[in-house]
Amino acid sequence: MFSILGDLLGDLNKGYNSFIGETGSDAAKRKLQCAQSGVLLLNGFGDFESAVDLLKFDWKQNGQDRNWWWQLQALPFLNWYIGAYDLLTEAERKQADDFCGRALEQWIKFALEDKTSPLVWHDHASAFRLRNLVRWIVFKSIGGGLGAIFSADYQRQIGELIDRHIVFLLEEVNYSRHTNHGFDQMLVVYTVTLLFPNNAKFRCAKKISFDRLVDELDFAFTYQGVHKENSPGYQKFMISRLRMLQELKTLGEREISGRVDKLIESAEHFLAAITLPNGFLPLIGDTKGEDVGVVKEFQRGVEVFDYSDSGYVIVRGVDKAGVKFHLIFKSTHLSDYHRHDDDLSIHFSYGDEVILGDGGLLYYNEKDDKRKFVRSCEAHSTVFIHGKKAIRRRKELNSPPTLRLVDSFIAVGESFAFNDRLRRTIDFSEILDGKIKIIDEVFGGCAGKKKIASNFFFPYACGGSKFSTFVEAESKNSIIRFVCNRGLQDHEFHYCGAFFSDRYGEVKDASRILFLSELGRQEIDMFFKRKGRLAKIDADGNDHLSCDVKNFDLPVSASESISLSGRVGETGFVESLKIDPDDLVKRIKWQASENAETGESGKVVKGILAWFADAKNKYDLFIRTARGLPVAITVAGYSFRPHYSITTEQGRVFTWFISNSDGFWLVLHQGVLGIYFPSSALYFSFAAHGGREHQSGIISLYDMLIKALDCLALKDLDSVSYEEARPLGVLLSYSRPFHYFVDSLQSAFSALTDSNSVSLPLRVLGFRRGMYFPVERLFPNAMIDVYENATLLNSKMLVEGGYTLKPMKENARSGNEGPFQSAVVRASLSRDVHQPYFLRYSSIIDGSYPVVWIGVCKEKRAWANNLEVIEHLVRQLSAKFPNLAIIFDGMTSPVDYDLDEFCSEEAVDDVALVNSLAHAFSQVKVINAVGLKSHEKIFLASKSDLFVTNFLTDSMYVARFACRPGVAYGASSATAKEHSHPYTIFLPSSFVKDEVHERSKNWATVGYTIDKFKLSDLVISLFDKSRTALSESMPISGRGFSKSYNPFNHSFNIRSRSSKPVYLSLGESEFHGFSVRTAHAHPIGICRRYSFRFEAFAEGCPQVYIIGYKDNERFFTERVNCGRTKLVSFPENVDFFRVFLRLSESDVVEFFDVHWVTSFAVGSIRYNGLIE
Structure with missing residues (x-):
């Protein structure tokens, strides 16, 4: 043991600077100062912001997960102190010295000897704690400040603590062999022994850690430089560890550091190959979201990276349409660590968008149902035996998976993860033309008996459709079509909802397409293309919109059409239009509906006007479009169906309805619903104010239609078959916030609430510059497709046959403003537990x-x-x-x-x-x-x-x-x-x-x-x-408390009138004395992990009690302090919870909100009187 730290530090290696690291980090300063103020900012796989005072913390379980705890048990504040040092004033350094010393004492007092302190001797946490502790005392000794803050007894205690950590990490039972944890354990121990080269106590530790580190290095990577733990994120992580080995040269080490130079080079080549076009690493295995890779330029044509001996074939390049593509075929099981059921899986990106992806990490709770799903074969684009469970332990496999290139453009993989042999063949010889061929086969006892399942996982897809001969899915920018060579009649097809995680602890909606067959073999062609891309690529590889616009006819009348010609510039706007607006006005006969033409045409016009005058019809039209269901308007024996739509980014929608060769335009803008009949040259307006639009309105109508059509450079509108046109969803978008909320979002919410469709799957469209509220918070099952601009959406609808509508003013029923406002406010206040602006502004x-x-x-x-x-x-x-x-x-x-x-x-x-x-x-x-x-x-x-x-x-x-x-x-x-x-x-x-x-x-x-x-x-x-x-407000008394209502600022003031604690039941709209009959019961769904926050302006220490019930009996209790957020994990057998407010003597509360968030739902109990 070290009698005093000076015995150890007197032998310090002169190359210690590389071990100390950076001392001028803004991020470290921010984290240190937040920790001093009682807020911890931990990061890694997820960003954690939590209110913890390290000077008073008891180091007991507080509802945080393992990732939070292992980071905190490493004592990161010691590292923050070093990283921030050069940016601190003398006064701040003294404060930081005192804080770190006292926080370390608090850890020694409450955690060191307490086995119930979560992850206190975790394999990774203990290694990093040793590193941070030694780095801190070395840094303090350099500045001569060790004796100033540490007594001799305290120094002896720290010396013993270092010795204890080294002994612990060297014990075989604590060593995590052949994992990144074991690598880090030995790297830290070996580095510490190099810092003190002549210390006799470290000679044995140095040899053991050296031998183990060499073994870890030999095991961790394949000869191709691929890390074996199944995750590109850990490939990047371990490269950083290799660089640490290189830095050991500054401490005089030569043997290990000299071996890693070539390994780093090959490992970085693989990392560059697997990096996606968007610059991030794919969510394969336990890779975290938005982990930046190594960006290399994509070449025109096809590049194939053969890492098949390590379990990967990577194909990337630029196709004939000028779009980057990136395909990964994975089949490897070299380690059980961070293993997902992803043998024979493919990962495909097109442009900057992931088309076929993986479920992601989510978090490290292996017993959690959501974690089980993201690791399963159903959350990967792979092939498996339906109904069988995959084998995850390598030693239990009949044979390890294989992968090989059989020629330049065909890869074949095999897996025994389901005991029987599964084979997948990927033919990418036509990938430049937008086609990949997939053949899935099963051999052995399952062939012809069990269903072979080909699963395609879309993390960002917005919808899917089955047609007579193919299945189609859509992402934000692309369309993917699957064609089964035997035809769909021999396959069972399912379009399924799913979820994935690209941010630690959070889930997002996803979807998957599943093909099942009992034939033992499935041949599937996957075609892919960009939505509405009318582009040419010049000799230099640059993209341009098509410049030559053909003359075409806008359907104004059967006998008299307007011929247009123009040129499209790079911005997509019309540079010239050969049309005279004055001449256009002359062609339009402004007539009231009663003067419409007589005869068959007149009956149709009057019938359509009568149809749209019926509010129920307009409701049905909107609801069906929102649900993605086709619509038709039958009038006078004619069935009018939507043909296509044209939109503007200001929020206008023009939808063309057609029956045979005749039709009408439906015009939707703010409170105006207009109908224009080109064949009769009649225009009618159902304006909200009851009047008819001005003549300038029809000029604007034509102008927008002409520009939109001309910008899209369409050659033949009749090429769109209206019988195949499908509703893409409703447009909830507007260029200005007020009209977005009042004319768009409120009208949609009102209609969907009235029709009980708010919880059903909905299709929503919008423009990036026109969506001012997170729609998914109001419509949790909505599939939202956000377009960069109107040109992209219009191109899709005109070229591929689709249409949209937007909410009509009539959809906003009177009296529905209150529920809408309440829903918006609840959704807004529930987000603060996730948003960094909450902590930033709350102080x-x-x-x-x-x-x-x-x-x-x-x-x-x-x-x-x-x-x-x-x-x-x-x-x-x-x-x-x-x-x-x-x-x-x-x-x-x-x-x-x-x-x-x-x-x-x-x-x-x-x-x-x-x-x-x-x-x-x-x-x-x-x-x-x-x-x-x-x-x-x-x-x-x-x-x-x-x-x-x-x-x-x-x-x-x-x-x-x-x-x-x-x-x-x-x-x-x-x-x-x-x-x-x-x-x-x-x-x-x-x-x-x-x-x-x-x-x-x-x-x-x-x-x-x-x-x-x-x-x-x-x-x-x-x-x-x-x-x-406030002083004049009327008090309302209950048992042990009084409540005053302030009508001016719309808030409650609640005061205890008892010397003992008072418990108040929180119902839907009132306070009551304690009673389970008056406290609302909130059912617990599939997600049992809730984040609660109690917001109030208060004096004293009021608390909210969250009480869980099993079979109507109290079973579980948690409490939340005022102004705090708390994660609560309900036991499996708890059915529902109730919320109670606890007031002690002299507590006064001006009460605002208790709210909670789960992965699937939000809820709150509010008392600031926003909605009565």
Whole structure:
């Protein structure tokens, strides 16, 4: 044993710097400072943010999983200290010294000798703890700071701790031989012995760790440089370990470090070959999502990488359409570690998109049903014996799997994972033409007796369809078609729902296509192509839209059509159109419906108008399209079916209905439903306001149709067979947030709720710039297809025969706004347990009063003196409230937009304004909400005390959804009638002056100025009103508690009236004294792992109790503290849970929300009165 650390450190190797590593890391500084403030940021396979005070932590089970615990048991804060050191001030270094020393003492006191502390002597955690501990004391000794913070007794204790770790890791029973864990164990021990080369105590440890490390090195990789643990992610991980072996040269080591140079080269070649076109590693085995690979340029043609002796054949290149492809054929079982049932599996990427993928890692809970699924053959694109379980232990196999190239373009693999011999042949000789041939066969006892199953797993597919001769699946950008050579009649076909995980601990919807046959052999041709790609590739390999546009006829009338010609530029917009709008107007006969033509044509026109006048018909039309079911409108003996649709990114939809050779256009835009009959040159509008559109409306209609058709360079619209046209889903997209929520999302929610279809599978389309809310939170079974722009969607519909509709204003039934708002708010508040913005902003919000929401969005309405007014308002508020916090709100980014990208492209003015204000008021805590998503803004808005913003779209999140009190303003000529302001005071128009200029013809663009003194006076007065309302609110008493309701800020104030703890049942809409009859029972679904959060403004220490019941008997209890998130794993035999609030003496709660999240559902109990 080391009597004191100095005995050990006096023998330090002079090459220690390579062992110390980086000392100026921003990430390390952030993690260290968060740990000092009680928030742990752990990473690896998933990012963990958890509230843990390491100076008080008892190191007992707290609901976290194994991945969290093994990282924490390695004492990473010691490493963060070193990594952050150069970025810390002297004062911060002293604080960090004290923190690390005390946190280590806390671990020694509560974990070192306690076997119940989770994973305290885990094989990997103990090795990394030794590394971090030695690295820390070496670093401290270099600076001469060891004696300053450690007493002699404490140093002796640390020396004994190091010795104990080395002894533990060298014991055979603790050594994980032939795994990456065992490799790391011996690498750490060997490195520590090299640091102290002349220490006699380490001579035996050095020899043992050296011999084992050589053995690990020989076993870990094949001669081709492929790591044996079944996962590209571990290939990358072990390359980093090889580089650590190289760095041992700085400590004087030569024997091992000299052997790895060539191995690193071959290992990196394989890593580059298996890297996907999008730059990430495939989710094969236990590879984590978005793990960056080694990007190498893709060559035109086909490149084949033969790693068949290691179990892989990789094919990559660029096809004749100019699209990158990447195919992996895997058949290997060299190790049981990180093993999935993926023998004979294929992984296929086309462009930047994974078409056929794997289920992913999810997490390391091997008994969990979801983990079992992602490891199973059903979560891989492979072949297996239906109904049989795969063998996962290598020593139990009749024979190991094999893989070989039989010629340049055919690979054959065999597997005995189901005892009988399975063979898969992959013929990729036609891959440049978009075709891969697959032959699956079974030999032995199962042949002809058991069903052979060919499974194709689509992690990102949005739908599948079966036709008479083939099966088709769709991804975001591609179409994949499977053709069985014997025909579908000899195969059993299933399109199945599934899930996968590309982020640790999270699941996402996926799908799979399964072919079953009792013939013992299946031959399947897989064809693939890009959706709507009308491209040419020049001699240099560059993509261009087709430039020559043929003349074609737009169906305006049977006898008189408009001939169009134009040229498509690289941007896809029309550069020239030979058409005269004035001439177009002359051709259109504006007539009312009663003056429509008589005869057969007139009957059809009147019949269609009558059909659309029936609200039920419009509901059915929308619902069937949302469900992906075909529709037809039968009028006067004619059956009109949708032929195709044209959309615009502003949210307009034009759908062409046809019967024989005649038809009509259905026009959907905001509140307008229009019908245009080209053969009769009649246009009718069912506008929400009851009037008819202006003549300019029909010009716009034609203009948009012509441009859309011309941009797509279509040669022959009649090539689309309307009989095969299929509904792709409903368009829930709009270029502006207000119309997206009110005209699109609310109407869809209302219709689907009324028809009880909200829980059924739905098909949803949208544009990346037009989706402002995570639709899957409202419609959990929706298949969502997001297009980059309208051109891509239009191309698909026109070329392949598809159509869409969007919600109509009539779908929004009166009285349904409340449930819609409630659903949106619940979905928004439930996400904060996953989103990093929650932790980032909670520390600002929790210690502040008041939190004021101020709108700064400039956009098209010019508030001329906004900077002057806002500066004055903030100056007045900060003088009155020393703990003031401001949320500056600006433009909202769509769901699929990156924040930095949006702010730099779309919200430059808003960002500049907020930066200017934040600089001017550096003493005020500021949250910049510019560019945040709508659900993030709703979450923040619910935390505000008062808002000051424009009464138009800018007020939507804080007034309509969060129902906060506030002051709203706007141009005198503007109208707020479509906006909801339940607790809003409007700035009188006498204090607002409109600025009229040329661009102000539209009231929505009128600029204005505001009296800054009147505005600030009105805002300040509201805080006094708020306090008065609270003091005058009527108390409601129960057994042991009282409740006061504040009608101004719509919140409850609950106070204990007892010297003993009071338990309150939380029902659906009221507090009650303790009773299981009044507490709502929440059933527990397939997922038993819940994340609970208790949000409240509180004094004291209130808690929420989560009580699980078995057969109506209390069986399980967990508690959640105010402002905390807790993971709760319900036992298998618990049927449901109830929620209770615990108040101790003097506890006061202004109660907001208890909410929970699982992989499949969200729920909450809310009491801030947002929806009555």
